[in-house]
Amino acid sequence: MTIPSTLTARSAPALAGVVRAPGDKSISHRALILGAMASGVTDIDGLLEGDDILATARAVAALGAGVERLGPGRWRVTGHGGFKQPAGVIDCGNAGTGVRLLMGAAAGYPITVTFDGDASLRKRPMKRVTGPLADMAARLAWSGEEDRLPVTITGGRLAAINYRQTVASAQIKSAILLAGLNADGVTAVTEPEPSRDHTERMLRAFGAEVGVLPDGAGWRVTFRGGQTLTAAPVTVPGDPSSAAFPLAAALIVPGSAVTVEGVMLNPLRTGLFETWREMGADLTVSNRRTAGGEEIGDITARHSALKGVVVPPERAASMIDEYPILAATAAFADGDTVMRGIGEMRLKESDRIALMAAGLQACGVAVEEEAEGFTVTGGSKNGSVRGGAAVTTHGDHRIAMSHLILGLAAADPVTVDQPAMIATSFPGFVELMRGLGADIGSA
Numbered sequence: 001m002t003i004p005s006t007l008t009a010r011s012a013p014a015l016a017g018v019v020r021a022p023g024d025k026s027i028s029h030r031a032l033i034l035g036a037m038a039s040g041v042t043d044i045d046g047l048l049e050g051d052d053i054l055a056t057a058r059a060v061a062a063l064g065a066g067v068e069r070l071g072p073g074r075w076r077v078t079g080h081g082g083f084k085q086p087a088g089v090i091d092c093g094n095a096g097t098g099v100r101l102l103m104g105a106a107a108g109y110p111i112t113v114t115f116d117g118d119a120s121l122r123k124r125p126m127k128r129v130t131g132p133l134a135d136m137a138a139r140l141a142w143s144g145e146e147d148r149l150p151v152t153i154t155g156g157r158l159a160a161i162n163y164r165q166t167v168a169s170a171q172i173k174s175a176i177l178l179a180g181l182n183a184d185g186v187t188a189v190t191e192p193e194p195s196r197d198h199t200e201r202m203l204r205a206f207g208a209e210v211g212v213l214p215d216g217a218g219w220r221v222t223f224r225g226g227q228t229l230t231a232a233p234v235t236v237p238g239d240p241s242s243a244a245f246p247l248a249a250a251l252i253v254p255g256s257a258v259t260v261e262g263v264m265l266n267p268l269r270t271g272l273f274e275t276w277r278e279m280g281a282d283l284t285v286s287n288r289r290t291a292g293g294e295e296i297g298d299i300t301a302r303h304s305a306l307k308g309v310v311v312p313p314e315r316a317a318s319m320i321d322e323y324p325i326l327a328a329t330a331a332f333a334d335g336d337t338v339m340r341g342i343g344e345m346r347l348k349e350s351d352r353i354a355l356m357a358a359g360l361q362a363c364g365v366a367v368e369e370e371a372e373g374f375t376v377t378g379g380s381k382n383g384s385v386r387g388g389a390a391v392t393t394h395g396d397h398r399i400a401m402s403h404l405i406l407g408l409a410a411a412d413p414v415t416v417d418q419p420a421m422i423a424t425s426f427p428g429f430v431e432l433m434r435g436l437g438a439d440i441g442s443a
Ligand SMILES: O=C(O)C1=C[C@@H](OP(=O)(O)O)[C@@H](O)[C@H](O)C1
Pocket: 025, 026, 027, 097, 168, 169, 170, 171, 172, 174, 196, 320, 321, 344
């Protein structure tokens, strides 16, 4: 299959249909990593087969776990109660979650591991994780610039720490907790606001005890070292961060109604849906049920007259990856949508504030950029957006998908570069959107 160098979205007639969200990326990483740390066979159903997750699957295999693909989304990890010395460099590709959680987990074993990633991952800060790991007695060697990959970690028996985070980050929290499994004493992580709790939930599902107590507006999570992880089956729910794209398209393309089935409804992940409702979005959730220890449901979005809102900054952790698609939908709202307290957006696969501002402005949308946020001024009451731009994505999957969705409702076509990167989190995005009636193609 040849991968086109650009993709173009053109204004579509009404979108309609029922689709299934791909497996959650956060839970897929954790299922592979915890499966490799545990003893026994972890059967995973619904694993996301995106490039980030495939990199983590290769990583845990290199670290000594048995990894088999049994069928689409069905994977088996055989853990031997810990990581073994790998033969070569662990390349985590584009995945911040993959590398940060793996660094934390590896630090607890008597091995020396060099971690690396692609050009985007090499630009992202790593000291936020290696700093606390060094405090726990892991040894570090940076190959080049400090705070940037590649880095070599020598692990072993660690000392528990009491770590207070300044930003709510599930990646930092998870890395410290996974290191804490092999630390003497009780490791504690306090966060200013609650971040996604998938690691805590999965540690419990694997038989460990994790304590959680409120601490100000956030939580203090405690984890006693030396516990045993026992393999357990994992059913991966649908990813709300991916479901956001077809749902967004339905909200902005006139006449549309789209249902995404099996979407995880963990409240630490659904800030976008709350914000869209405040904007006047017609979103309904049906068939609520549980799968893999998470509440899931089918979400239907219908075309809606949206209005601009001020997004509460304390909601940021529960929708941090969703601000790009929120900004794209805000372009069709009546009035200003104000997004603040999201400086972390600048440290993702790209500087997402800068790239969304540039892309939307190129499409004729007024955007005011700030150090830690931005304001998008919607098209007007008739919701019209010009489009007609070629957007630079810097290889960021969410920047690419957000602009393609915008292009489905803009007057003129919108083109993005590096569309192959969409497979990082949402393989099959283009086919799924075409199935709903979207006009997205390589010409
Ligand atoms: O723990 C996770 O699975 C994730 C945490 C978030 O990052 P931070 O912890 O850096 O906020 C998010 O942006 C990322 O896509 C996935």
